Amino acid sequence: MTAFNSGNIFSGLPTAPQAEELSHMLAGNLVNGVKIERLVSRGHVTPEDEWYDQTQHEWVVVLEGEAIIAFQGEREDIHLGPGDYVNIPAHCRHRVAWTRPDTNTVWLAVFF
């Protein structure tokens, strides 16, 4: 995945609801574990009371659609629309609380 490759981040988007959130690796580096992924949600959320607790930082931007990320503790939920990004430091416990049910939400996520 460190080879030359190219594409369009909006190509091959689903036109109907999917059982699961889609994830597609765009690039990565086995040496340092960095991954760049496209995610597509449509109403998908993290299961209730489940929290991501990641060893890597995650920088995420919403390119289409809308989502809400919730954080454990006192940090307020963050609402993301097109162009909105957030950097989630490693071990900052979070979950996807909401994504638009009626259209794709296209995310770009960098795990670093």
Added chain:
Amino acid sequence: MTAFNSGNIFSGLPTAPQAEELSHMLAGNLVNGVKIERLVSRGHVTPEDEWYDQTQHEWVVVLEGEAIIAFQGEREDIHLGPGDYVNIPAHCRHRVAWTRPDTNTVWLAVFF
């Protein structure tokens, strides 16, 4: 730059031509040298006969505008419009041959 932070990738874009391409660091990790940057070009190109020869891989996506990247050797130029991405492996010599002169080209670049 590994702290929690958020914003919109389309905020604060220049409304007039700029002498230099703009770059703005959005996130980074000092431990492994990963950097996530927003770049804004308007007609800016790499100087003629100059090539980037980077120690890191660079994954780049155009979010607005248009650009052409040229590669040293036989690889064909690549034309990037909205959503188009390319992964440029370390030491793959390249240059920005053209960006739209009449509007901002907004790039997201991950050096990893």
